[in-house]
Amino acid sequence: MSKVTVVGAGNVGATCANVLAFKKIADEVIMLDVKEGVAEGKAMDMNQTAQLLEFSSRIKGVTNDYAATANSDVVVITSGIPRKPGMTREELIGVNAGIVKSVAENILKYSPNAILVIISNPMDTMTYLASKVTGLSKHRIVGMGGALDSSRFKYYLSEALGVNPTEVEGMVIGGHGDTTMIPVARLATYKGIPVSDLLSKEALDKVVADTMVGGATLTGLLGTSAWYAPGAAGAAVVESIIHDQKKVVPCCVSLEGEYGQNDICIGVPVVLGKNGWEKIIDLKLTAEEKEKFEASAAAVRKTNNVLNEINAI
Numbered sequence: 001m002s003k004v005t006v007v008g009a010g011n012v013g014a015t016c017a018n019v020l021a022f023k024k025i026a027d028e029v030i031m032l033d034v035k036e037g038v039a040e041g042k043a044m045d046m047n048q049t050a051q052l053l054e055f056s057s058r059i060k061g062v063t064n065d066y067a068a069t070a071n072s073d074v075v076v077i078t079s080g081i082p083r084k085p086g087m088t089r090e091e092l093i094g095v096n097a098g099i100v101k102s103v104a105e106n107i108l109k110y111s112p113n114a115i116l117v118i119i120s121n122p123m124d125t126m127t128y129l130a131s132k133v134t135g136l137s138k139h140r141i142v143g144m145g146g147a148l149d150s151s152r153f154k155y156y157l158s159e160a161l162g163v164n165p166t167e168v169e170g171m172v173i174g175g176h177g178d179t180t181m182i183p184v185a186r187l188a189t190y191k192g193i194p195v196s197d198l199l200s201k202e203a204l205d206k207v208v209a210d211t212m213v214g215g216a217t218l219t220g221l222l223g224t225s226a227w228y229a230p231g232a233a234g235a236a237v238v239e240s241i242i243h244d245q246k247k248v249v250p251c252c253v254s255l256e257g258e259y260g261q262n263d264i265c266i267g268v269p270v271v272l273g274k275n276g277w278e279k280i281i282d283l284k285l286t287a288e289e290k291e292k293f294e295a296s297a298a299a300v301r302k303t304n305n306v307l308n309e310i311n312a313i
């Protein structure tokens with residue numbers, strides 16, 4: 001019996017829980033929120049789709065009842081405020097740091113062996129915060145940002161190429177910010193063919209630029225940050241962990257010398273399995289890519305420093 005808790009039953013959390021149940025990724029899904037009745041109501045609504053969508057996973061919603069989350073295998077943390085049009089993810093830090101810290105502590109009281117998947121923004125800094133305040137093994141803390149950004153990269157690539165998105169490969173590494181993420185265009189392929197053989201430099205540059213502002217574009221259209229792809233990306237990360245699929249997914253993890261970095265959580269390709277992130281894939285970056293990665297790490301570190309300034313760590 002696999003059990004997954006999703007903290008925060010808002011747009012992203014509820015979508016993630018829905019995908020976890022619909023795709024039968026977990027047998028039991030708990031949704032926890034601070035807003036009285038919201039998680040309960042959404043869980044009931046989802047359970048009423050079970051017969052229509054033919055799944056037998058059970059979803060339970062609770063208001064702040066951490067006992068109900070006990071013995072979860074994986075816990076997805078989406079609680080916090082999302083950005084509004086014109087805001088950066090970094091501007092959310094003050095509020096979300098307090099929320100993520102208290103949620104992680106409460107969760108571990110009841111699920112001491114859980115693997116944590118962090119979604120709340122600014123995601124790289126919230127992942128770093130979770131690793132500092134919980135003291136868990138680095139392998140058990142996975143930030144979900146690269147999975148989403150890579151999915152957006154593949155979407156824009158497939159649109160530019162006019163092909164089936166499932167036939168496109170591409171990775172986004174670095175920070176999960178509009179200016180910090182690095183879509184690695186050089187390694188993107190369509191059925192093994194480098195996309196640079198199929199798209200003009202201008203077209204590929206546009207794909208990269210669109211990917212980097214992919215979240216902001218949706219925030220502008222929706223008035224709040226997006227949820228379908230973020231929720232599904234969270235569920236995909238959980239799936240590889242809980243089913244020990246060993247998929248390679250760019251995720252935000254703690255680096256100890258890899259990619260020339262220390263004391264930081266940032267996006268790199270990792271193998272996801274039953275132990276959390278199990279291995280870092282060491283991409284041989286070009287000098288230009290390395291320079292971008294270093295600039296990205298410097299920007300993430302600057303946001304991490306705010307945690308000290310507000311005494312969050």
Ligand SMILES: NC(=O)c1ccc[n+]([C@@H]2O[C@H](COP(=O)([O-])OP(=O)(O)OC[C@H]3O[C@@H](n4cnc5c(N)ncnc54)[C@H](O)[C@@H]3O)[C@@H](O)[C@H]2O)c1
Pocket residue numbers: 007008009010011012013032033034035038078079080081082083092096099103118119120121122123144145148176224225226227230
């Ligand atoms: N990492 C990513 O790729 C990614 C993508 C999209 C959104 N996000 C982030 O995810 C977070 C959630 O976004 P959303 O659109 O679902 O927001 P939302 O406002 O729809 O949902 C957030 C939920 O968290 C709940 N909450 C607040 N404090 C809580 C607490 N202490 N305990 C439990 N629940 C609590 C709120 O009541 C609300 O229901 C935001 O920080 C957003 O920026 C990250």
